[in-house]
Amino acid sequence: MLKDKKIILGITGSIAACKAAYLIRALIRKGAEVQVVITPAGKEFITPLTLSTLSRHPVISEFFSNRDGTWHSHVDLGLWADVMLVAPATAASIGKMAHGIADNMLITTYLSCKAPVFVAPAMDRDMFAHPATQQNLNKLRSFGNHIIEPTEGELASRIEGKGRMEEPDKIVEQLENFFASQNLLHKKKILITAGPTYEKIDPVRFIGNYSSGRMGFALAEICARRGAEVTLIAGPVSIATEHPGITRIDVESAEEMYLEAITTFSDMHAAILCAAVADYRPETVSAEKMKREDKEAITLRLTANKDIAASLGVLKRKGQILAGFALETKDEMIHALDKLKRKNLDFIVLNSLNEPGAGFRTDTNKISILDNKGGITDYTLKSKHEVASDIVDKLQTLLK
Ligand code: CTP
Numbered sequence: 424m425l426k427d428k429k430i431i432l433g434i435t436g437s438i439a440a441c442k443a444a445y446l447i448r449a450l451i452r453k454g455a456e457v458q459v460v461i462t463p464a465g466k467e468f469i470t471p472l473t474l475s476t477l478s479r480h481p482v483i484s485e486f487f488s489n490r491d492g493t494w495h496s497h498v499d500l501g502l503w504a505d506v507m508l509v510a511p512a513t514a515a516s517i518g519k520m521a522h523g524i525a526d527n528m529l530i531t532t533y534l535s536c537k538a539p540v541f542v543a544p545a546m547d548r549d550m551f552a553h554p555a556t557q558q559n560l561n562k563l564r565s566f567g568n569h570i571i572e573p574t575e576g577e578l579a580s581r582i583e584g585k586g587r588m589e590e591p592d593k594i595v596e597q598l599e600n601f602f603a604s605q606n607l608l609h610k611k612k613i614l615i616t617a618g619p620t621y622e623k624i625d626p627v628r629f630i631g632n633y634s635s636g637r638m639g640f641a642l643a644e645i646c647a648r649r650g651a652e653v654t655l656i657a658g659p660v661s662i663a664t665e666h667p668g669i670t671r672i673d674v675e676s677a678e679e680m681y682l683e684a685i686t687t688f689s690d691m692h693a694a695i696l697c698a699a700v701a702d703y704r705p706e707t708v709s710a711e712k713m714k715r716e717d718k719e720a721i722t723l724r725l726t727a728n729k730d731i732a733a734s735l736g737v738l739k740r741k742g743q744i745l746a747g748f749a750l751e752t753k754d755e756m757i758h759a760l761d762k763l764k765r766k767n768l769d770f771i772v773l774n775s776l777n778e779p780g781a782g783f784r785t786d787t788n789k790i791s792i793l794d795n796k797g798g799i800t801d802y803t804l805k806s807k808h809e810v811a812s813d814i815v816d817k818l819q820t821l822l823k
Contacts, residue, residue, distance in 0.1 A: 424602040425595070426454035431500060431507040431536070433529045434474070436464025438579045439511035439545035439588035443469060446510060446591040447477040453595065458500065459483065460529045462516065483528055497528060501535030506598065509533070510571070511545030511588045514556050520568075521559035537665070539601065539648070543571040543594055548584025564806035565786040567644065571597055607819050609650035614687055614694040615643045616731065618658030620677040622704035624723065625713045632699050636660030638748075638788060639697035641811035643669050649815065654691070656683045658698055677701050677728035684731050685738070693744040693818055696732045704728055736767030744769045744821045746814070752776045759793055769821055770794040772814055780804050792817055 430450055434443045443459075450457050457478040461471065471482040483500070501507075509516065509529070516529065520542070525531045533540065542563055550556060551573060560570055571594055576587045589597075617639020621629040640662050643655040647668030655664060655671045658680065664671050674680045677700045688694060703725035732747045739745050747768045749759040752775070759773040773791045780787040781804070789804040792814070802813055 424453075424599040425450060428455045428505045428598075428602065429503055430455050430457050430598075431504045431532060431538075432457050432459050432478070433507060433509035433512070433516075433533065434459060434461040434465040434469065435509065435511060435513045435516040435529065436462055436467055437511040437513050437545040437588070438468060440465050440468035442588060442591055443510065444473055444477055446508075446594060447474065449591050449595045450598075451478070453599070456480075458503070460500070460532050462527050462529050464513075464515075465529075486528055486531075497531040498535045500532050502537060504536060504538040506538050506541065506601075507533065507536045508541045508543070508594070508598065510541070510543035510594060512542045514544075514546050514550045514553075514559075517542065517544060517556065517559045517563065521562040540566075540568040541571055541594075541598065541601075542568055543588050544573050544586070545588035546573075546586050547578055547580045548582050548586045551584075551586040561786070561806065564808060567641070567808045569597075569601070604649060606650045608646055608815075608822070611646075611651045611692045611822060612654070612690055613646045613651045613818075614654045614656070614684065614691045615639055615646070616656045616658075616680060616684060616694075616696050616698035616700070617643065618660040619699050620658045620680055620701045620728075621675050622677065622701045622728075623675075623708045624705050625709035625711065627712050630701055630704070630725075631659075632701065634658070634660075634699035636662050637786070637807050638811065639695075640664065641807045642695055642697060642814060645808070645811045645815045646818075649819075654687050656680055656687075656698070658700075677704065677731075681729045681731050681734065685734060688735050688738060688743075689740075691743065692822060693746070694735055695746045695814070695818070696735070697748050698731070699750070700731060701728055730766070732762075732766040732768065739767060744818060746770050746772065746818060748772045748774070750774055750776060756793075759791075763793055763795060768795065770817060778804070790814075 459474045459482045461484045475482045519530045571589050574587045575585045578586050618636030619632045619634040621631045643653045647653045647666040653669045672683050706724040706726045745768050749762050751758045755775045763771040771793050774781045778789045781789040788810045791801045793799050
């Protein structure tokens with residue numbers, strides 16, 4: 424799995440930097456190409472000579488080469504890599520990564536890196552447990568970075584606890600598993616709807632909802648990373664898509680989203696309907712801005728929008744997989760099961776607005792997946808990227 428993979432290994436100033444030597448050896452043995460980028464503090468713990476000998480590449484640390492003044496391009500390096508691994512990652516470097524403090528070559532490379540990033544923290548127990556570190560790690564998770572959890576044991580401070588960098592062979596195993604999962608959706612065509620819809624009232628007003636689109640965009644990104652050709656129909660959101668595997672269609676209203684979904688679905692292997700589609704739209708749209716005219720109350724007549732999920736449920740052919748979402752405030756299970764059946768879905772992702780950290784306008788989500796065979800799986804509170812990964816895992820098992 425790691426043969427010919429180009430890996431940037433970022434090393435920061437921790438006693439665990441000595442394990443980086445074993446890590447490089449293990450990666451090279453698997454056929455990977457390793458380029459080390461080390462922080463100035465990292466060099467206090469392991470010498471560049473050791474690292475360049477093992478990796479068979481000069482180690483990069485400064486923006487300029489001391490000898491000939493050559494400029495090391497962090498942008499080129501970021502584009503070169505198939506994966507970036509920061510191991511060991513200190514609390515300071517994790518903080519800089521989370522906040523974009525680009526004061527050394529490693530952080531600038533991280534900020535320029537288009538490839539997936541793995542971070543293996545190494546620090547004292549209390550530093551790791553501190554809310555500042557945990558918030559920074561959650562921030563990295565929300566960027567889609569993978570955190571390799573440290574293990575428990577005796578730490579350099581002689582304190583026992585969680586903070587030891589994961590062992591090199593276990594880190595290599597995680598990278599291998601990651602690359603193994605990469606191509607599982609190769610050539611699969613997946614339709615995803617995301618974000619809210621805006622239903623026009625007049626030229627300046629609309630009916631909308633709080634959906635940010637983050638969950639749907641995370642799903643699109645994960646599917647694309649696993650090799651799928653994704654068609655993302657997005658309502659009005661302020662998120663960019665970068666992966667070349669994603670074809671994005673921007674729409675505004677439920678009607679526009681419906682038309683795009685209906686036309687593209689027949690070609691798809693699967694569809695994940697993540698959009699918070701408005702159930703109703705104003706029956707008439709005023710051509711001019713509506714005036715207040717001193718009225719105490721006004722009535723807006725609404726007419727039903729088409730149900731995209733239910734319409735695709737009718738069109739669904741054998742072998743096509745259809746997944747939906749249910750965001751509920753009460754009787755969650757009953758409503759979710761009803762939607763699963765009514766819309767002819769293969770599975771439904773339930774999130775409750777009563778769960779702290781779940782639902783709209785958060786970076787995290789807590790879900791249960793209910794499938795049409797009666798299976799129910801509950802997941803813990805995770806970043807939306809990790810949740811997306813769990814959902815795509817479920818989709819993969821059904822597409823096999
Ligand atoms: N959905 C859709 N088109 C609609 C309404 C909903 O495709 N017009 C999809 C959503 O994307 C989601 C699922 O159906 O995957 C459930 O959406 P939800 O709004 O919870 O369901 P509704 O059927 O609208 O039920 P209610 O609003 O009564 O809870």
